Amino acid sequence: MVTKRKIELLAPGGDVDSIKAAILAGANAVYCGLDQFNARNRAVNISFNHLQGILHLAHAHNCEVFLTLNIIVIEREIPALISLLNKLVNTSIDGVIVQDLGMLYLLQKYFKSLNVHASTQLTTHNQGQIKFLSKLSATRVNLSRELNIHEIKHLTAVGHENNVLTEVFVHGSNCISFSGICYMSSVLTGNSGNRGRCSQPCRDQYITSATGKEYPLNLKDNSAFFNVKELYDAGVDSLKIEGRIKKFDYVYTVVDVWRKQLDTLYNQNIVGTDNSLLYKVFNRDFSNTLLTGEISKSMFIDNPRDHSIKHLSEINSYASADKLESGQLQLYQEKEEIKAIVEQKIKSVNAEKVAMQIYLSGASGTPLKVAVKTTEASFDMFSECKLVDKGTEALSEAMVLKRFKAFNDTEYFIEELNLNGIVGDVYISFKELTSLKKKILFLLNGSKETIDPIRLPAIKKIEEERRKPSLSVLISSQEDVLLTQKTNADIYFCLPNSFKSRYSELLELFMQNKSLIPYFPSVIIGEDYAVALDFLQQLKPKTIVTNNTGIAWEAYRLGIKWIAGPQVNIVNSYSLLSLKEKMNCSGAFISNELSLQQIKALITPSDFALHYSIYHPIVLMTSRQCLFHQVTGCEKKKVDATCIATCEKSASITNLKNNSFQIEKSKGNYHAVYNENNFLNTAVCSDLPTFFSAFMIDLREVKTETKRLVSKLEIVSLFENLLDRKTGAEIKVKTAIYPTTNTQYEKGI
Structure with a gap:
């Protein structure tokens, strides 16, 4: 060796x-x-x-x-x-x-x-x-x-x-998207990838792109x-x-x-x-370029179906159509032969539970003997107490089966239960039968003690004083920082996936605007993570919002108040408890994948703030690949060190169902695919008027089909009126921002 x-x-x-x-x-x-x-x-x-x-x-x-x-x-x-x-x-x-x-x-x-x-x-x-x-x-x-x-x-x-x-x-x-933060299937069909129901819309056929590709998101x-x-x-x-x-x-x-x-x-x-x-066997051709770090257009293939026949043609360079057909038939035959051989192999092994025979014997005045036999082993077990001739219920097959049914929840099943060795009507306590059951289970489970089922205690519902939810605003441009001086809303500034080239500029921005709250993205890799940590330690902010649990860990370690962002995918009360009790989290955004009824079921821990984004461009996926290679073309064959920092492009793609999506690459960020229309959920403000501590609106400059007809400051004012429940506020918001969607809130997951 x-x-x-x-x-x-x-x-x-x-x-x-x-x-x-x-x-x-x-x-x-x-x-x-x-x-x-x-x-x-x-x-x-x-x-x-x-x-x-x-x-x-x-x-x-x-x-x-x-x-x-x-x-x-x-x-x-x-x-x-x-x-x-x-x-x-x-x-x-x-x-x-x-x-x-x-x-x-x-x-x-x-x-x-x-x-x-x-x-x-x-x-x-x-x-x-x-x-x-x-x-x-x-x-x-x-x-x-x-x-x-x-x-x-x-x-x-x-x-x-x-x-x-x-x-x-x-x-x-x-997957073309980072796993766990792909919402494309969820938004389009209600089939969430985070629920195991991804319909793979990324592999759909699209209207032919400028580069001649029909499957621009297919890897x-x-x-x-x-x-x-x-x-x-x-x-x-x-x-x-x-x-x-x-x-x-x-x-x-x-x-x-x-x-x-x-x-x-x-x-x-x-x-x-x-x-x-x-x-x-089935393949879409192969690539290892993520592993080697050579992220390039060679990763894509313009066909989501099985590549095996085409590969055969490529490596053999058949001289004629007849020879090509002959080669293809040979491959089909070989596939069938492989299938038949494997089928025979798997038929030779048994994945069924193991049959068990149980024989009971004994008479009044003797211990109950339980003989257990399987194809692999056999053993005898004796009761500590002797059988008696009077009691509550005489030993019978039904009585024993009721006590021993737990054996059927193991890798074994009771094939035979034989009481022919029992002499006359005899009795034994239920407690003694339970003791025998546990001893037998111990041996059946590989000498492991049986663990009693837990009954989950109900989460105590804390009735706290509910106040009107506050407003928070997400921005990403320095020009919008002026909003901090013109509104009482909390202003979150979205940091890029990579900002090492802008580190000093961004640090100074936050130092000069102390009320500005850092908002960290979901993906921060390698050197970018080290830069983000240094930024956190230098800035020492009072509060952050983070979609990245690595940043959450550092905030926890440094004692910084932190809020879990929308892409942490919080959908149940125990996730809230986990964040609060284990990571000293002060609040969390509830996932926008949830419906009204699913949100209402949540129980908030004491002294914990619930947040919800009521208006935002819907990011469907985030990708480390260059998506423009397939859509509009790019002069670079592969992604290099400058691409993330400097590239700034946008394009759109449309599938054959006429769903359009916006591809955006902004400076310092990975490629993202956005839904055609932004999410707007004004209904939650009246459906759950005191459930949330804060509602967020996302005013970053992401190009979609949704139009804003008034200034950002006016948008903020309209949402403040909405939270104040002013007459006509909801209609004014919907008039100022359109078209929008809130299908996730209606369908849930």
Whole structure:
């Protein structure tokens, strides 16, 4: 052996067959979802009963199983979530993958035995976020797919210093947006990506762009197949394959190829050069340029469908149409052969729960003997008290089955319950039967004590004095800072994703305008994060708003009052508790994905402010890629150091359903895609007049179809009148700002 450390190969499992395929192909771990609470709603997924059989099969093959609970959870789902977690703690599940901060809170407080992995939906891309998640008891983080190898290496070292493992996606579909902050599907269809219902509108066909592209947001698949040594040297703990919607033949083929690649590295310290099999299953061609840091137009492909046939044509350069057709038929045949071979393999293994036979014997005056037998083991258990000939209820099959039904919630099921060994009518206390049940469960669960179900205490509703909500205004230009002198509203100044080139200028701006409140974006990577921390330490603001949990961590550490921004995705009361109790957060924006009824269900902690954005351009996605490569063209073939700092462009795209979107790149920011119309929700002011502490309006200069017919100062005045409930104020706001939408508030998630 050349190398000692082994790196985990983590495979997807959308159904039982694909999980079997992953195990047989050599995965060290699989991740799969149940039919609720997981971010691949379109996958078949599995039942809880199936899960127990899968656990038994996987562990027999030294393969771990992680369960995806990686969606945001609305209030009415909390009881069902607790019911599920009460079952999971008594399984042999190896970890749960989580996005929701409220779920992290519940796991940390009530279900400490479960290993918690932070989902890619948490957009982890800086060291503060790792520390933030570590404090919430995450033992592993799935790093953002947009990171390069140097950023991954740095964050892995930070993770290890904080007892957190790192996991990196190395193969499969690529999202064009940073995960967790894509709202495109949610806004267009009500199918939220944060709820596992993404309809993938980014892969839709669009009206042909100026560069001749019909699928301008469609990326090639990710494959770091030839970068396995760099990932190993970076200290990464797990290599993750995407594909819970893919079928068993895809999963087997990809895992098998990656397994052999890793074994080649371990045994020969070399990286294999043959990835041809990866092209014979579904792919959109491959790119590794995010990992190498060479973000370029080569990442895009103008076709979202399977690329395998086209790739075959490209590498063979067929001389005639007949030879092309023959080659294609051969590939189809090979695909079918692969499918048949894998199908035979997965039929050879059983992912069902293990049958168990229970034999009871004894007579009055003797202990009750319970003999348990499975295909793998057998053992006898005796009651501490002797059987007696009088009591409340004679020992019967129905009585025993009622007490022993918990065995069916394990990796085993009662196939036979035999009382032929019981002599006459005998009695035993329910307490003694319960004791026997616990002892047997202890052995069935691998010598692990059964954990009693928790009953979640109700959150105490604090009746506090409710006052009229205040107004806050978000700006991003220095000219608009004058608003601080002309209104009593709180003015938030939105900082760019990268402002190192403007550091001194922005620091001076805040120093000279002490009432200005820093507003941090959701994505701050690498050196930009270091600059943002220095800015925070130099400025020492009284209050900040942040959409980035890494900045939140620093505010918590420095004792700065902080408010969680709209893109932290807060949708339940336990997320609010988590922020307040664990991170000393003073307030939070409630997600704009929620409907009125979903918002009303929230319970606010004491001394905690609820915020809500009632007017803003709707950012559908944020991307590290250059979107103009596909839309209007760009003279640069790849993104370089000056692009983020200096590029300033805009364009629009329209899909075949006539939905238009604005692409904007402003100085210091990543590319963003905005909805055609801005969000405006005046109804919430009358629906929930005292529920929120503050309402925010976003007056940044983002070009959309929404028009403002009056000055920004007049807009502020109109909204102040709205909050004061002045007659006609709502009509005046809607007249001054149009067209707009509030479908998210109407539909919810």
